[in-house]
Amino acid sequence: MRLTTILNSTLKFKGFVFKKCKFIEKQTDPPQLEIEVLSRKGSQGRCSKCNRKCPGYDHLSRRRFAHIPIWGFLVFFVYSPRRVSCPTCGVRVELLPWAIGKCRMTKSYCWYLSDWAGRLSWTEVAQCFRTTWYHVYKAIEMAVEWGRSRLDLDNITSIGIDEIQWHSGKRYLTLVYQIDIHCKRLLWIGENRSMKTLTEFFKWFGEERSLKLEFVCSDLWQAYLKVVKKKASQAFHVLDRYHIMALIGKAIDKVRAQEVKKLKEKGKKPILKRTRWIFLKRPENLTVSEDQKLAQLVKQNLKTVRCYLLRESFQRFWEYVSAYWAGRFIDRWTRKVMYSRIEPLKKVARTIRQHKPIILNYFKANKKINQGVVEGMNNKVKLNIRKAYGFRTKKAAEVQLYHALGKLPKPTFTHRFF
Numbered sequence: 001m002r003l004t005t006i007l008n009s010t011l012k013f014k015g016f017v018f019k020k021c022k023f024i025e026k027q028t029d030p031p032q033l034e035i036e037v038l039s040r041k042g043s044q045g046r047c048s049k050c051n052r053k054c055p056g057y058d059h060l061s062r063r064r065f066a067h068i069p070i071w072g073f074l075v076f077f078v079y080s081p082r083r084v085s086c087p088t089c090g091v092r093v094e095l096l097p098w099a100i101g102k103c104r105m106t107k108s109y110c111w112y113l114s115d116w117a118g119r120l121s122w123t124e125v126a127q128c129f130r131t132t133w134y135h136v137y138k139a140i141e142m143a144v145e146w147g148r149s150r151l152d153l154d155n156i157t158s159i160g161i162d163e164i165q166w167h168s169g170k171r172y173l174t175l176v177y178q179i180d181i182h183c184k185r186l187l188w189i190g191e192n193r194s195m196k197t198l199t200e201f202f203k204w205f206g207e208e209r210s211l212k213l214e215f216v217c218s219d220l221w222q223a224y225l226k227v228v229k230k231k232a233s234q235a236f237h238v239l240d241r242y243h244i245m246a247l248i249g250k251a252i253d254k255v256r257a258q259e260v261k262k263l264k265e266k267g268k269k270p271i272l273k274r275t276r277w278i279f280l281k282r283p284e285n286l287t288v289s290e291d292q293k294l295a296q297l298v299k300q301n302l303k304t305v306r307c308y309l310l311r312e313s314f315q316r317f318w319e320y321v322s323a324y325w326a327g328r329f330i331d332r333w334t335r336k337v338m339y340s341r342i343e344p345l346k347k348v349a350r351t352i353r354q355h356k357p358i359i360l361n362y363f364k365a366n367k368k369i370n371q372g373v374v375e376g377m378n379n380k381v382k383l384n385i386r387k388a389y390g391f392r393t394k395k396a397a398e399v400q401l402y403h404a405l406g407k408l409p410k411p412t413f414t415h416r417f418f
Contacts, residue, residue: 015043037079045094047086054084114143147408160374186405240370251344323363
């Protein structure tokens with residue numbers, strides 16, 4: 001059976017036929033197969049803008065479209081596109097069913113490369129299939145645009161909002177995830193972490209869908225808190241364990257650093273030197289030597305130790321089930337901290353008091369929604385950026401992250417390659 005017969009049987013493009021197959025072998029390049037494509041007699045081309053059948057105008061020069069390599073040969077479709085005279089759009093190049101716009105790759109090849117790019121790095125895909133990094137990028141961009149235009153945004157009840165630093169300096173990306181139990185994926189990427197950025201997300205998401213949100217999980221960044229309160233006021237805004245304990249941990253570290261400096265100035269023994277992780281770790285995660293060191297330090301009358309003990313007492317807060325009793329615990333704990341005369345921890349206590357209603361939403365959500373999912377997704381985002389050794393442009397970063405974490409829909413093909 002001839003190759004053109006196989007192609008005409010598997011790739012049926014209405015109004016076009018595969019005619020000839022030509023083998024090209026060069027010393028410098030890998031062997032190639034050029035497959036000539038002709039328009040059927042009597043068929044009219046379609047306008048590439050309005051998809052309307054129109055009479056022909058003239059022919060352009062031959063163009064080559066890269067297709068999926070077979071048997072170690074690079075495969076190209078060769079065709080001279082017609083220009084059609086559209087009464088509405090004017091003279092236009094005809095619509096080619098195997099290509100998208102001016103892209104010199106077939107749709108099948110683009111999906112083939114994008115599937116492999118989900119398993120390997122872009123550079124490795126380009127090397128394996130003897131193409132360029134740019135062609136791999138364009139293939140993934142096509143797949144992302146196709147998937148994003150057909151994204152199902154219904155039945156989203158929980159979202160998580162966070163930011164990552166993606167370039168040197170204070171340059172951030174705002175990331176919004178769907179964190180429902182049945183689906184966890186990246187929904188949207190915006191530049192910077194301002195109120196304007198998050199407002200753009202809610203504008204893209206739609207007012208009707210925003211009003212159906214039940215839970216929103218984020219950190220204490222004021223821009224996010226204000227926009228969520230304005231755009232999704234009916235949703236429970238959840239601040240979970242991770243961010244609260246991170247604030248207390250930073251306060252402990254600051255107190256420890258200040259106390260180390262004071263002990264050094266007074267000429268006393270540096271007993272707090274190399275103890276940072278002893279105070280930041282949970283007791284059950286300490287090694288034997290760290291546990292022994294902590295037992296010695298607890299006997300000392302140090303602000304760092306008092307701060308540590310207050311942190312451990314706050315762990316009881318997460319064991320509550322009722323939001324009412326959890327609120328009573330916050331009142332008692334913050335009152336005790338305010339009398340401690342430890343300024344960094346007092347600052348945390350003021351923050352907890354200020355955001356008490358939002359913190360208690362964690363219990364109203366029955367502890368089902370938390371920022372742990374969002375932090376896990378953030379790690380995957382950072383991993384994808386690190387695998388690529390960074391991206392020069394926001395567009396390239398968006399394409400990769402949507403492709404890797406967006407769970408985008410794909411068209412149904414009659415064949416599968418793997």
